[in-house]
Amino acid sequence: GDSVTQMEGPVTLSEEAFLTINCTYTATGYPSLFWYVQYPGEGLQLLLKATKADDKGSNKGFEATYRKETTSFHLEKGSVQVSDSAVYFCALTGTAGNKLTFGGGTRVLVKP
Amino acid sequence: GAVVSQHPSRVICKSGTSVKIECRSLDFQATTMFWYRQFPKQSLMLMATSNEGSKATYEQGVEKDKFLINHASLTLSTLTVTSAHPEDSSFYICSARSSGGAYQETQYFGPGTRLLVL
Numbered sequence: 564g565d566s567v568t569q570m571e572g573p574v575t576l577s578e579e580a581f582l583t584i585n586c587t588y589t590a591t592g593y594p595s596l597f598w599y600v601q602y603p604g605e606g607l608q609l610l611l612k613a614t615k616a617d618d619k620g621s622n623k624g625f626e627a628t629y630r631k632e633t634t635s636f637h638l639e640k641g642s643v644q645v646s647d648s649a650v651y652f653c654a655l656t657g658t659a660g661n662k663l664t665f666g667g668g669t670r671v672l673v674k675p
Numbered sequence: 676g677a678v679v680s681q682h683p684s685r686v687i688c689k690s691g692t693s694v695k696i697e698c699r700s701l702d703f704q705a706t707t708m709f710w711y712r713q714f715p716k717q718s719l720m721l722m723a724t725s726n727e728g729s730k731a732t733y734e735q736g737v738e739k740d741k742f743l744i745n746h747a748s749l750t751l752s753t754l755t756v757t758s759a760h761p762e763d764s765s766f767y768i769c770s771a772r773s774s775g776g777a778y779q780e781t782q783y784f785g786p787g788t789r790l791l792v793l
Contacts, residue, residue: 595780595781597781604787604789605787606787607719607784608784609784612781614780661782662721663721663782667717668718
C-alpha cells in the first residue's frame with residue numbers, strides 16, 4: 564500500500580537558518596503530494612501541494628518539488644522564523660481514492 | 676477560502692455519557708468528510724470516511740457503534756462518541772474535501788476537538 568516516510572524530529576534551528584525536511588513516498592501511479600503544518604493545540608493547515616511530477620508547491624516562503632524519479636517531496640525554507648515552530652506532515656493521496664496517507668510528522672523548533 | 680470549523684473546541688464529560696462533535700465546511704460543499712484521531716505527539720489516524728447521504732466507511736479496528744458518524748448535508752458531518760470512557764480521550768480532527776471546483780483533490784482540516792473523559 565501507499566506509505567510516506569519523513570525525517571524524525573525534533574529539528575531545532577536558530578532563527579534565519581535554512582530548513583529542510585525530507586519526505587519520500589511509496590505509491591502506485593501518480594499521487595498528489597501535500598505538506599500540512601500543525602501549530603500547538605490546533606488542527607492541520609495546508610501549507611502547499613503538488614499534483615504532478617516536477618510541480619513545485621510554494622507558500623509563505625516554503626517550497627517543495629515533486630520528484631518522481633526519487634519519489635521525494637522535500638520541504639525547504641531559506642530563513643526560518645520563531646513562528647515557524649510547529650509539526651510538519653508530509654502526505655499523499657493515491658489512486659485508491661480520497662484517503663490521505665500521512666508521514667509521522669516532524670517537529671520543528673526555531674529558537675530566537 | 677476553504678474553511679472548516681469544528682465545535683466544540685474542547686469538551687470534558689463523565690464516563691458513560693455521549694458526546695457529539697460537529698464539523699462544518701463554511702465556504703464550499705464537502706462531498707466527503709473524514710474523521711481522524713490524534714494521540715499526543717503522533718500522526719493522525721483515520722477513523723472513517725463519510726460521503727454525503729450515505730453510510731460512513733470505517734477503518735479497520737474502529738467500532739462503528741462506538742463512533743457514530745452522520746453526514747446529512749454537504750456542509751455538516753457529526754461524530755458522536757457513545758458511552759465515552761477515559762480511553763476515548765483524544766484530539767479529534769475532521770477534514771472536508773470537495774469533488775469539484777477550486778478545492779477539489781485537497782482535504783481541508785478543522786481546528787480539532789479535544790475530548791477529555793473523566
